[in-house]
Amino acid sequence: MTPLLSVRDIEKRYGARIGCTGVSFDLFPGEVMGIVGESGSGKSTLLSCLAGHMAPDAGQVIFATRDRGPVDTVTMSEPARRMLARTDWAFVHQNPRDGLRMGVSAGGNVGERLMAVGGRHYGTIRETATDWLARVEIAADRIDDRPSQFSGGMQQRLQIARNLVTGPRLVFMDEPTGGLDVSVQARLLDLLRGLVRRLGLSAIVVTHDLAVVRLLADRLMVMKGGRVVETGLTDQVLDDPQHGYTQLLVSSVLQV
Amino acid sequence: MTDDYNFAYLDEETKRMIRRAILKGVAIPGYQVPFASREMPMPYGWGTGGVQVTAACLTPEDRLKVIDQGADDTTNAVSIRKFFHRTAGVDTTEATAEATIIQTRHRIPETPLAEGQILVFQVPIPEPLRFLEPRETETRKMHELEEYGLMHVKLYEDIARHGRIATAYAYPVLVEDRYVMDPSPIPKFDNPKLDDNPAILLFGAGREQRIYALPPYTKVVSLDFEDHPFEPSKADHDCDLCGASDTYLDEVITDDRGGRMFVCSDTDHCRTRRAAGHAGRLGAVA
Ligand SMILES: Nc1ncnc2c1ncn2[C@@H]1O[C@H](COP(=O)(O)OP(=O)(O)OP(=O)(O)O)[C@@H](O)[C@H]1O
Ligand SMILES: [Mg+2]
Numbered sequence: 380m381t382p383l384l385s386v387r388d389i390e391k392r393y394g395a396r397i398g399c400t401g402v403s404f405d406l407f408p409g410e411v412m413g414i415v416g417e418s419g420s421g422k423s424t425l426l427s428c429l430a431g432h433m434a435p436d437a438g439q440v441i442f443a444t445r446d447r448g449p450v451d452t453v454t455m456s457e458p459a460r461r462m463l464a465r466t467d468w469a470f471v472h473q474n475p476r477d478g479l480r481m482g483v484s485a486g487g488n489v490g491e492r493l494m495a496v497g498g499r500h501y502g503t504i505r506e507t508a509t510d511w512l513a514r515v516e517i518a519a520d521r522i523d524d525r526p527s528q529f530s531g532g533m534q535q536r537l538q539i540a541r542n543l544v545t546g547p548r549l550v551f552m553d554e555p556t557g558g559l560d561v562s563v564q565a566r567l568l569d570l571l572r573g574l575v576r577r578l579g580l581s582a583i584v585v586t587h588d589l590a591v592v593r594l595l596a597d598r599l600m601v602m603k604g605g606r607v608v609e610t611g612l613t614d615q616v617l618d619d620p621q622h623g624y625t626q627l628l629v630s631s632v633l634q635v
Numbered sequence: 636m637t638d639d640y641n642f643a644y645l646d647e648e649t650k651r652m653i654r655r656a657i658l659k660g661v662a663i664p665g666y667q668v669p670f671a672s673r674e675m676p677m678p679y680g681w682g683t684g685g686v687q688v689t690a691a692c693l694t695p696e697d698r699l700k701v702i703d704q705g706a707d708d709t710t711n712a713v714s715i716r717k718f719f720h721r722t723a724g725v726d727t728t729e730a731t732a733e734a735t736i737i738q739t740r741h742r743i744p745e746t747p748l749a750e751g752q753i754l755v756f757q758v759p760i761p762e763p764l765r766f767l768e769p770r771e772t773e774t775r776k777m778h779e780l781e782e783y784g785l786m787h788v789k790l791y792e793d794i795a796r797h798g799r800i801a802t803a804y805a806y807p808v809l810v811e812d813r814y815v816m817d818p819s820p821i822p823k824f825d826n827p828k829l830d831d832n833p834a835i836l837l838f839g840a841g842r843e844q845r846i847y848a849l850p851p852y853t854k855v856v857s858l859d860f861e862d863h864p865f866e867p868s869k870a871d872h873d874c875d876l877c878g879a880s881d882t883y884l885d886e887v888i889t890d891d892r893g894g895r896m897f898v899c900s901d902t903d904h905c906r907t908r909r910a911a912g913h914a915g916r917l918g919a920v921a
Pocket of ligand 2 (some may be wrong): 423
């Protein structure tokens with residue numbers, strides 16, 4: 380099977396400081412990769428490089444496009460990359476404010492990507508938006524409300540609907556449950572897991588929270604100081620950590 | 636009086652700079668060209684962008700008409716007309732057909748324009764995407780890459796809230812299948828006049844320092860949805876003075892007991908029709 384995403388020797392520096400370095404991995408269709416590590420370990424930097432929000436200083440990010448096969452998204456033209464970003468990719472931000480248009484209704488937020496790829500039938504757009512709101516458990520009668528009238532958990536679910544409406548194949552998530560109450564987190568995780576499994580999505584999920592990766596991720600990468608220090612199947616890494624740092628990470632969670 | 640100023644107020648170097656921007660705008664219909672807007676002896680909001688464009692286009696042989704909301708006699712229109720009469724010594728007129736340059740705020744004249752005429756629009760906010768995307772870097776990128784989905788989000792919001800596209804002014808258009816453009820706050824009733832117009836249409840935004848243009852016979856399409864097509868709307872009345880049924884009307888309150896009348900917003904057009912013997916509900920009260 381060809382990987383959906385092949386990451387090779389990605390490096391990003393902020394001046395002399397290392398953001399991340401030497402990161403390589405393959406992600407196969409339908410697979411969810413978790414990235415864990417302490418604050419400042421380079422998770423967000425890596426994700427930004429993979430999703431094209433930031434240009435890495437070195438390395439390749441090869442994505443299996445629908446029409447042209449494997450293409451390095453680092454060197455592809457900006458229009459092509461932005462087109463990918465609103466069709467085949469999705470990005471769920473930790474803070475829903477970064478991923479939503481707060482001045483636009485829930486329906487408009489979900490419909491935006493449809494209109495961005497040429498949707499010009501209001502009735503169809505609205506119908507699709509209603510359907511997606513239902514899938515993320517937002518009542519149909521909230522479709523004309525603005526996100527600012529939603530709770531944090533609802534905003535996050537709206538962000539997910541807005542991202543998935545165009546049927547992307549790869550979802551990037553940066554701390555999707557961060558900043559939410561524990562019970563709200565659980566519900567969101569449950570929903571995310573259901574969507575990922577049902578739609579056969581591939582995803583890369585960055586998180587502090589080992590419970591999140593335990594539930595969502597097939598495989599795990601552990602980062603420290605900008606480098607990947609351990610990688611493997613999620614259960615394996617969590618139940619039998621090899622690297623000293625991973626052991627520390629796992630045990631510190633168990634103490635909570 | 637004219638001796639105190641360079642012809643049409645602006646110095647020649649500034650006019651050259653503005654003409655370059657205009658030419659670029661004409662070469663790329665609908666594209667917003669940045670220019671170094673000058674201080675004008677009037678506040679922003681009084682059409683300083685339009686005034687600079689007009690100044691750069693004027694020649695001594697020109698005949699200038701200035702309208703504000705369709706009328707030649709409002710303070711704004713009168714003061715701009717006086718300004719150019721004083722600084723350029725050009726003839727002025729209120730007759731659309733006789734003018735070679737028309738500066739306008741909020742209207743396109745009812746009398747069809749002809750080849751050789753220039754219509755200069757005063758523009759407050761040139762960026763049609765500004766409403767939903769405040770970042771200038773991002774809107775510029777959207778134009779560059781033709782990422783215009785956001786424009787339809789604005790129309791979607793309109794329909795969701797009002798049941799129809801309620802945008803009545805500054806209704807966005809697509810120019811030559813390429814650039815989305817704000818036509819300035821003209822009523823959408825005037826939008827169809829933008830399409831395939833024989834005149835040169837120039838747009839000047841002073842505070843925002845942008846010039847854009849529609850050369851003669853440019854394709855201009857108002858954005859819409861398949862199931863909510865664009866409709867150029869007007870009040871469902873005839874003009875009470877000249878009886879015209881196909882013009883844009885202003886509603887005028889006539890007394891404090893709820894009396895009102897509908898009259899052409901284009902005063903020159905209305906007057907011309909009445910002079911030709913047309914009369915509306917309130918007769919020839921002119
Ligand atoms: N814009 C920036 N300028 C300079 N240094 C930065 C910048 N962004 C991140 N860094 C540095 O790069 C390293 C990795 O940061 P990054 O934000 O990727 O970590 P993270 O694992 O996402 O952390 P967190 O869990 O706190 O979100 C850190 O040393 C950080 O200080
Ligand atoms: Mg981070």
